[in-house]
Amino acid sequence: MSVSSSSSPLRLGIAGLGTVGAGVIRLLETNADLITARAGRPLKVVAVSARDRTRDRGVNVSGLRWYDNAVDLVTDPEVDVVVELIGGAEGPARALVEAALQAGKPVVTANKALLAIHGPALAQVSAEKSAPLLFEAAVAGGIPAIKTVREGLAADRLLRIGGILNGTCNYILTVMRETGKDFGSVLADAQQLGYAEADPSTDIDGLDAAHKLTILAGLAFGRPVAFDSVHVEGIRRIGAADLSFARKLGYRIKLLGLARVGDAGLEARVTPCLVPEDAPIAQVDGVFNAVVAEGAFAGRLMIEGRGAGAGPTASAVTADLIDIARGSHIPVWGVQVSDMQPVRACPLSAGKGAFYLRLRVEDRPGVIADITAVLRDCGVSLRSMLQPTPEKNDTAPHVPLVLVTHQTSEAAMQDAVTRIDQLDVVTDTPVMIRIETD
Amino acid sequence: MSVSSSSSPLRLGIAGLGTVGAGVIRLLETNADLITARAGRPLKVVAVSARDRTRDRGVNVSGLRWYDNAVDLVTDPEVDVVVELIGGAEGPARALVEAALQAGKPVVTANKALLAIHGPALAQVSAEKSAPLLFEAAVAGGIPAIKTVREGLAADRLLRIGGILNGTCNYILTVMRETGKDFGSVLADAQQLGYAEADPSTDIDGLDAAHKLTILAGLAFGRPVAFDSVHVEGIRRIGAADLSFARKLGYRIKLLGLARVGDAGLEARVTPCLVPEDAPIAQVDGVFNAVVAEGAFAGRLMIEGRGAGAGPTASAVTADLIDIARGSHIPVWGVQVSDMQPVRACPLSAGKGAFYLRLRVEDRPGVIADITAVLRDCGVSLRSMLQPTPEKNDTAPHVPLVLVTHQTSEAAMQDAVTRIDQLDVVTDTPVMIRIETD
Structure with a gap:
């Protein structure tokens, strides 16, 4: 020694x-x-x-x-x-x-x-x-996520990697759910409390999570991952209504980074997701982060902890220094650069998924028939629909309509949303959120 | 390299x-x-x-x-x-x-x-x-718990370590909660399914969890931990009624291993515990394990995953082999043997805690007064009491009585339980379960 x-x-x-x-x-x-x-x-x-x-x-x-x-x-x-x-x-x-x-x-x-x-x-x-x-x-502050993937799971072929990688977004979504307040006011509160930056865009537009996902995916799959190949959506468009509808449907909303390698290549994306309310990741609230890894042999693993702050980050930096003092000499990505085979980036549109869609529509007969006709024409199959009864004193001519689809191709869904958005009866840009059930 | x-x-x-x-x-x-x-x-x-x-x-x-x-x-x-x-x-x-x-x-x-x-x-x-x-x-099968504590958290002073360390017990307690069945019948089912051994005592009496806790505590605190110094209780005495009362009180029951070092020395114990139903560890169900570590700088961390089985265990064994191939040379306990200062084992009776106590008592006036008098004499303060209304067709002369205490000294509580057990009106050995809220 x-x-x-x-x-x-x-x-x-x-x-x-x-x-x-x-x-x-x-x-x-x-x-x-x-x-x-x-x-x-x-x-x-x-x-x-x-x-x-x-x-x-x-x-x-x-x-x-x-x-x-x-x-x-x-x-x-x-x-x-x-x-x-x-x-x-x-x-x-x-x-x-x-x-x-x-x-x-x-x-x-x-x-x-x-x-x-x-x-x-x-x-x-x-x-x-x-x-x-x-x-x-x-990645993920005080959570030894890098070490877990690069060394703890080094023997296993990872099927997917990701998680809740941005504490600011998770804090905002948690407070929105708990208080019913809208995005803007919760963001302002978070900025006052120091949980969000004065310029919050790197966090709330998903870039910070995408940086972390790029790193995790590179380690998990031993492949060079181009940051530009990650599909990134933030949480600006999530409204208080979405948190409330998600709850009625048995879900919570989290900003997830997720990457997997399949026959079609590497799929990596940061998007808001509906997750079942009893899923372990749904319980990770506030500024906490969670990293989920799934291996063919090890099964699924989740680590949660503090993703930011002076103490957790200093703990991670100093653990690295101890590794160096101990003589650690692991390649940056866990394998030699020469062993890193490039992998094709798989566009999001090649994937499949189930979707939540919130529309604002005119309150008159025939609207639902128009919308479901588009879904039928695009080959998207509907699982459930939610049209809340308007409040008694609500005389607005527009009402929300929430649709949940079965598994469908992402391309078909994007096509359907584009066409639904063009309908005269639809008055606002639709909000589409992916559903992650596994 | x-x-x-x-x-x-x-x-x-x-x-x-x-x-x-x-x-x-x-x-x-x-x-x-x-x-x-x-x-x-x-x-x-x-x-x-x-x-x-x-x-x-x-x-x-x-x-x-x-x-x-x-x-x-x-x-x-x-x-x-x-x-x-x-x-x-x-x-x-x-x-x-x-x-x-x-x-x-x-x-x-x-x-x-x-x-x-x-x-x-x-x-x-x-x-x-x-x-x-x-x-x-x-420890904990496919979860890289050892690496997390010994390397990932190497820079931090750990305040406590532990978690759900036995999948068999967690499976049994989960099924008891979900089905209302009693311990014996769920154990028999678990044996048939291969989740419990033919001789299940190492698992259900807490010894397996105690072995793992001994190892985790040695790594976390850099101290030699004597296996004999771990207080061990299993889950044989937990009844279906306890799962049901725990739920009514807002808790779940988990077999937890927990170790901490304080001024009085090292406290290490494996005991069934009531944990708040919204605590992250309460969500870890079935055969899954979870390791919780809390550091002064890193804060609290929880890893959950598969704690047993051929795949997860093989993944962990082979990750160690990869470390050896890479030239890893970390001391067994993370520090040199000469740096491991002995630590006094702190007896459980020196600790503090809140407690759940389930009694079986005679169904007549004055019983509660007798019992609360003992608690008062022992200096144990009561937080709540639950005496379910007997079923209409239940003519049994004995009824359950559940008491929940405020924080109190373990010694006072043990004294109180001994004295309550001796009361004529108490017909069965009391079941005492610790409450872990933090």
């Missing part, structure tokens, strides 16, 4: 001293004794880089070497490992990670966008230079 | 060809390509040992060297790694594992009893001989 017997510290250079960076420094201080025991040697921060040298971060960085340019951490001969916590797929984060790997220095990062977009190229450099690149904190 | 670049096979000797042993051989065949890619080299079974050479196991072992004595696998110069799937804390399993480690050969085992009872001594040999000992399959 060569690494463990070494007692010289593993010296760290940390770039980015936001919430997570400060959290890592605090964790390394607080748990120094047990981290040293588990790593087999002390982990010691020797240098840092951030924008503002004077800001109070609640941790003492005065004894550490300071670099204004993050990439200078790489040339510091006393930095053994570079920790990248700047964020962003381009700019200084990418420059730092590339430079460190090129210099043969191990890198730990929490950067999901960087891995999702440049992961395959970075894996190539990591392999050429024998410099590990670890990124546990990039 | 020295190990990955080696393309010579890692040669395995497997002892024990029951369901799991045959499952490992099948998995290695079925997933040979991806296992080779992830391990960086092929995994190849070269020798086996089992009792009956002629039995049909559904896998072809004809080309493999056969040993009648498992321990002879160790001296086979072509066996690089020993896989122990015999089971049992003593006998050939223990002899094989000890001999292999003494010979410096890595060992992978699924043997929970062996690790729970002889784990600290085996860790010593593993360290002295630099021979890894991995045992992912010993």
